[in-house]
Amino acid sequence: MVDHIRWGVLGASAFARGQMARAIHAAEGAELFALATSSPEKAEGFRAFAPRLRVHDSYEALLADPEVDAVYVPLPNHLHVDYALKSLDAGKPVLVEKPLGLRAEDFDPVIAKRNETGILAAEAYMIVHHPQMQRARELVRSGTIGDLVHADCAFAFNIAGVDDNIRNRAETGGGALPDIGVYAFGSVRFVTGEEPDSILDASIRFENDVDTFAQVSARFPSFHYSGMVSTRAFARQRLTFHGTKGLIELTCPFNANVHDLAELHLQTDSASRTIERWPTANHYVLQVEAFGRALRGEEAYPCPLEFSRGTQEMIDMVYAAARR
CATH class of the missing domain: 3.40.50.720 (NAD(P)-binding Rossmann-like Domain)
Structure with a gap:
């Protein structure tokens, strides 16, 4: 080459x-x-x-x-x-x-x-190349926030009524979970290195055979996950890792420096918070x-097909849990 x-x-x-x-x-x-x-x-x-x-x-x-x-x-x-x-x-x-x-x-x-x-x-899957996601992985896996207890994620934007958008069309593989569930689930898998044991609860709304909202609760080996994705809600994105000794919050984990400035907030005691920013990093x-x-x-x-397949496995588990 x-x-x-x-x-x-x-x-x-x-x-x-x-x-x-x-x-x-x-x-x-x-x-x-x-x-x-x-x-x-x-x-x-x-x-x-x-x-x-x-x-x-x-x-x-x-x-x-x-x-x-x-x-x-x-x-x-x-x-x-x-x-x-x-x-x-x-x-x-x-x-x-x-x-x-x-x-x-x-x-x-x-x-x-x-x-x-x-x-x-x-x-x-561009987000794993961004330094904010790599820094979050380093902090979580090094034990900086202690044992991980809970991870939560929200990712939403509103494309209601945009009929020509492929995300709104079942025949082109549209839906909130295929489009942005990959970020909500894959980011947590990437940072923690863990795979879900089970989907505890999944609530999905559909319009014209396309999922437009999903609220998910899952159990990983060492922590609990809860998250929401939607293509029918005001734009929002957050990713949080809550440990026994600290908290990490990514303010713009998925559309860095487009939706908002990419920042990682680290809090390990009640009196101080460290903020790291990446104003020029382009994950693409x-x-x-x-x-x-x-x-x-x-x-x-750094993101082989086997990793991407694992994210799709979790999406499949969510659909199956919702059907049950």
């Missing part, structure tokens, strides 16, 4: 244009090289910051381009597995937007193909750079 990685993007989504394509363009050792879209108008939005961008009129043409070194897939959720496999079959390392699959078993053919080909494939750029280091063999990718 060359030191300078030329990336191709499958699809001109608004998120790709606004976040990930720009992150690829900004990342060290990476180049936004190619885009697959049948819409010249959408391509112009990318050429505004990458004027030398090569544009293919089909996904297959981009995958066949021998000058594309790696592929990013921001397509609707129900297409993720298919194009992850097609990318690997084309010999391209692939970074696929979350959720890669809509059930835990959806990950299995991609993991098998990765193992068969030896080509890197990963879910684009950090994600692209980590993928590049893994491609060059400099380090293992």
Whole structure:
């Protein structure tokens, strides 16, 4: 693999244009090289910051381009597995937007193909690359807040009535749990290193076969979890780890420096609080750079498919508990 990685993007989504394509363009050792879209108008939005961008009129043409070194897939959720496999079959390392699959078993053919080909494939789970999440993991696992007793999470925004948003459409794998449950559950798994033993309670609301609200209580081996995600509530996000000797709160754990400033508040006695801030860290750029280091063999990718599959397993457990 060359030191300078030329990336191709499958699809001109608004998120790709606004976040990930720009992150690829900004990342060290990476180049936004190619885009697959049948819409010249959408391509112009990318050429505004990458004027030398090569544009293919089909996904297959981009995958066949021998000058594309790696592929990013921001397509609707129900297409993720298919194009992850097609990318690997084309010999391209692939970074696929979350959720890669809509059930835990959806990950299995991609993991098998990765193992068969030896080509890197990963879910684009950017928050684990942010220093605030890595710092929270360090503090919790080092015992800074004592034994962990409880973790709680809230993540919400309101897209009611936005009918063309794929999060509101069952046929494209929409829903609050697939879209943002991955953050609520995956962040706690990443920080603690534990997996849920059981879902104690799950209350889910649906609109047009898409879940729009989920309140979840779960038991992990050493602590209790409670959380809420919703796509029908005022924007809010918080992540808290409560131990026997202290408390950690992340004020903007998921859309760092977009929803709010990324801060970690650490309190270990009643009289003092330490605040750490990361005003310039861009987890999308950090994600692209980590993928590049893994491609060059400099380090293992910090978010393998097995970790992402574990988050989907918890989502599956929540759906099953709600049905019961």
